[in-house]
Amino acid sequence: MKKITKEEVKKVAHLARLELNEHEINNHAEQLEKILEYIKQLEKIDTDNVPCTTRAIEVTNVFRKDENKNSNCIEELLELGPSREDKYYKVPKIIND
Template identity: 40%
Template sequence: MKIDINTLKKIAHLARLEFDENSAKKMTRDMTQILDWVEHLEQVDTEGVAPITTMSSEVNVLREDAVGSHLSHEKGLKNAPQKDSDYFRVPKVLE
């Protein structure tokens, strides 16, 4: 499939891209090559080939949630730079 300058201008407008004259010529050649490659791929027989969802065969290894020990309220506030009875004090971020 051949991409002409008018088609490139429409695509560039939709993608909010700008090309000078030399870049536009190179881009039309590149896009034509890409579309020719896609047309070539359409000829490949994919009957019986399962679709893939990822290119990686790695699997996440997750651990089970387990209840553990936690800091008491007093220990949590012990080293706080500023505290107010039961809470951390932080600088005001909103007016």
């Protein structure tokens, strides 16, 4: 397997808009080599009879019935906002006349 060069790390860092010092470039090159070596090991595993999946454990949604509930906490909720006017939140004007 070919070695990851400093120039390749610099190019990827540039594309990702990262500023790396010389130590970080060397460190990333070593880490990328280890990752690619691990992927090379994984490629040797026979997965022909393994079904595709999106997660290791099957997850199902738990639904509940929608119910209307009357709530008397309007005042409490309005008090949480930074500013209010009557029973509404007051926000800065963003549209010019």
